[in-house]
Amino acid sequence: MTLTRTGISKAVIPAAGLGTRFLPATKATPKEMLPVVDKPAIQYVVEEAVAAGLSDVLMITGRNKRPLEDHFDRNYELEEALTRKGDASRLARVRESSDLATMHYVRQGAPQGLGHAVLCAEPHVGDQPFAVLLGDDLIDPRDPLLARMITVQQQHGGSVIALMEVDPEQIHLYGSAAILPTPDPDVVRVTGLIEKPEPAQAPSHYAVIGRYVLDPAVFDVLRKTQPGCGDEIQLTDALRELAERDDTGGPVHGVVFTGRRYDTGDRGDYLRAIVRLACEREDLGPDFRTWLHTYVTQEMQA
Numbered sequence: 001m002t003l004t005r006t007g008i009s010k011a012v013i014p015a016a017g018l019g020t021r022f023l024p025a026t027k028a029t030p031k032e033m034l035p036v037v038d039k040p041a042i043q044y045v046v047e048e049a050v051a052a053g054l055s056d057v058l059m060i061t062g063r064n065k066r067p068l069e070d071h072f073d074r075n076y077e078l079e080e081a082l083t084r085k086g087d088a089s090r091l092a093r094v095r096e097s098s099d100l101a102t103m104h105y106v107r108q109g110a111p112q113g114l115g116h117a118v119l120c121a122e123p124h125v126g127d128q129p130f131a132v133l134l135g136d137d138l139i140d141p142r143d144p145l146l147a148r149m150i151t152v153q154q155q156h157g158g159s160v161i162a163l164m165e166v167d168p169e170q171i172h173l174y175g176s177a178a179i180l181p182t183p184d185p186d187v188v189r190v191t192g193l194i195e196k197p198e199p200a201q202a203p204s205h206y207a208v209i210g211r212y213v214l215d216p217a218v219f220d221v222l223r224k225t226q227p228g229c230g231d232e233i234q235l236t237d238a239l240r241e242l243a244e245r246d247d248t249g250g251p252v253h254g255v256v257f258t259g260r261r262y263d264t265g266d267r268g269d270y271l272r273a274i275v276r277l278a279c280e281r282e283d284l285g286p287d288f289r290t291w292l293h294t295y296v297t298q299e300m301q302a
């Protein structure tokens with residue numbers, strides 16, 4: 001088993017949500033399987049965990065999530081067909097996802113919220129700090145975040161969350177953090193958290209985004225956490241309790257992320273992710289950029 005310098009080796013990827021913002025596409029297909037260029041969104045997330053040294057991945061799945069397991073498993077029929085055709089490059093693409101990481105799965109019986117999904121990871125995670133990567137949150141591979149969060153956890157102990165500055169009118173869509181500066185410009189101490197606040201109640205416009213490095217003390221807190229916003233067991237509520245502690249499970253620090261991030265569960269952000277990543281691709285980018293430029297120019301003249 002690969003251990004990072006901190007001893008953190010496990011990544012948990014909650015992917016059991018209903019994906020209602022993307023209906024009807026997500027009626028029978030998990031939103032995490034929607035393609036971003038030519039890979040499902042979830043593959044980028046697993047690749048990110050592996051790039052940060054976490055090759056033991058536990059995915060929290062639910063109803064309709066079978067395609068997630070199939071994607072990270074071998075597909076012998078397809079491999080044989082491509083071998084017969086001598087199509088080595090596509091064969092390599094097919095094998096990529098099954099060779100990436102050691103995958104484990106647990107089902108969340110009912111989608112009772114992100115906090116409940118994380119609690120389902122306890123038997124696998126045990127008593128070591130672990131990372132959580134939301135399956136529908138895509139961090140651009142060119143802007144690494146998780147490795148920095150692991151370093152900060154090593155320095156300060158406790159738990160570390162990822163924060164991003166958003167427009168004040170957007171903060172009601174996220175968890176909002178009360179923060180204090182630290183000597184590191186990209187690190188803050190988190191002193192409070194509110195899930196999806198009314199703009200007037202938001203302690204700051206620093207929004208919680210979908211990457212966490214958590215102390216296992218979070219499990220005890222989650223067990224006692226009552227359903228909150230949206231009648232779901234909220235991870236934010238458990239983290240607020242840890243933020244108030246200096247001992248077990250606390251403190252909570254935030255790494256302020258200024259890179260590119262897409263919520264692939266949101267239709268607009270999903271489209272932006274595809275356009276940006278397609279433009280950067282060596283194989284598709286040159287032609288696509290030319291087309292996009294012509295298209296946008298024509299649209300602006302219309």
Ligand code: UTP
Pocket residue numbers: 014015016017018019020021022060108110111112113114116117134135136137265
């Ligand atoms: P979201 O709130 O973005 O996911 O949860 P959702 O509920 O699927 O989305 P909409 O609003 O209905 O479109 C954030 C992450 O937590 C996971 C989701 O899969 C997503 O990765 N999640 C959420 C769970 O695993 N279980 C839950 O009970 C809720």
